[in-house]
Amino acid sequence: MIVLVSPGQGAQKPGFLAPWLDLPGVADRLGALSEAAQVDLVRHGTESDADTIRDTAIAQPLLVAAGIVAGEALADGRSDIADAMAGHSVGEVTTAALSGVLSAEDAMRLVAVRANAMAEAAAAEPTSMAAVVGGDRAEVLAAIERHDLAPANLNSPAQVVAAGAADAVTALAADAPARARVIPLQVAGAFHTAYMASARTRLEEFAPQLTPADPVVPLVSNAGGRVVTSGREYLDLLVGQVSSPVDWAACMETFRDRGITGMIELAPAGTLTGLAKRELKGIGLVNLNTPADLDAARTLLTGQEN
Missing domain, CATH: 3.40.366.10 (Malonyl-Coenzyme A Acyl Carrier Protein, domain 2)
Structure with missing residues (x-):
């Protein structure tokens, strides 16, 4: 196929x-x-x-x-x-x-x-997105929820894009899940x-x-x-x-x-x-x-x- x-x-x-x-x-x-x-x-x-x-x-x-x-x-x-x-x-x-x-x-x-x-x-309001690469999927999703963000893109088992308020995305980057990197994305807002x-x-x-x-x-x-x-x-x-x-x-x-x-x-x-x-x-x-x-x-x- x-x-x-x-x-x-x-x-x-x-x-x-x-x-x-x-x-x-x-x-x-x-x-x-x-x-x-x-x-x-x-x-x-x-x-x-x-x-x-x-x-x-x-x-x-x-x-x-x-x-x-x-x-x-x-x-x-x-x-x-x-x-x-x-x-x-x-x-x-x-x-x-x-x-x-x-x-x-x-x-x-x-x-x-x-x-x-x-x-x-x-x-309408300051929002952003960041890719979370690596880490345990459950721990990554828990960290995203803890910061009042949403998993906007589930790209692969090793990559989730978090989205929401800009200050919350910044906070997630400072509090990355274990064995994961948080990479801010150059996008206009919290899509999806x-x-x-x-x-x-x-x-x-x-x-x-x-x-x-x-x-x-x-x-x-x-x-x-x-x-x-x-x-x-x-x-x-x-x-x-x-x-x-x-x-x-x-x-x-x-x-x-x-x-x-x-x-x-x-x-x-x-x-x-x-x-x-x-x-x-x-x-x-x-x-x-x-x-x-x-x-x-x-x-x-x-x-x-x-």
């Missing part, structure tokens, strides 16, 4: 869209996606610096557009690119587009609402927690404008690694996800249970394959960062040399 995965916010890098513009039709495609999201994707994906593309309102549409472009190039007209798909956080919007749950343009409209609503929620309640409400108001279709392949959801085959259910989960934890560790468990043999991560790739390298040992891994990686990705999909 080959799984196609899409990364979340924080994976973006300055200039990472530039190589894709060498492919015929990509500039026009990005122009249409830019119009849908009301963000200049070409400029931000080729010229803007790291601070500019860290802005949630820019980063999220940029990531989804990059995944759509890379995924469409890989698919080359096919609808069922892989045996299953999944995305981490905003990467689930990319997955919705590539799996046929939403059109690419509707996915961009959705991520624009999501990004702006999350940015506004983050600006109750602090994002207003963003969830905005998405609930927007979602009825969309008409989801059932995905062409099974989708593995951030909601506990649940396998989803209903477009309506997936859209509902996308709405709830902004204020709920991202359980990528559970997604990887589902991949393992379903017999994963390979993973392709769409641009900007490396984060999710990095986790898989540690947790899903022995599977084939391809980072689809530029068009030069397309042959390796297609080889993994077909099991044959191109």
Whole structure:
């Protein structure tokens, strides 16, 4: 089983869209996606610096557009690119587009609402996030709770992202669990927690404008690694996800249970394959960062040399 995965916010890098513009039709495609999201994707994906593309309102549409472009190039007209798909956080919007749950343009409209609503929620009060790496999982979760924080991302058995009030995140860093490191993250706020309640409400108001279709392949959801085959259910989960934890560790468990043999991560790739390298040992891994990686990705999909 080959799984196609899409990364979340924080994976973006300055200039990472530039190589894709060498492919015929990509500039026009990005122009249409830019119009849908009301963000200049070409400029931000080729010229803007790291601070500019860290802005949630820019980063999220940029990531989804990059995944759509890379995924469409890989698919080359096919609808069922892989045996299953999944995305981490905003990467689930990319997955919705590539799996046929939403059109690419509707996915961009959705991520624009999501990004702006999350940015506004983050600006309402000082909140932050920090990765807790290592340590005993139970002790890590207990420390997060003790500091009135929430486990926003369960990325792997060895990595949990804590989120909440900025001073509480600072306190956790000074009181790290045994054998664990607390690494503050450069993010705008406490995503995937109750602090994002207003963003969830905005998405609930927007979602009825969309008409989801059932995905062409099974989708593995951030909601506990649940396998989803209903477009309506997936859209509902996308709405709830902004204020709920991202359980990528559970997604990887589902991949393992379903017999994963390979993973392709769409641009900007490396984060999710990095986790898989540690947790899903022995599977084939391809980072689809530029068009030069397309042959390796297609080889993994077909099991044959191109």
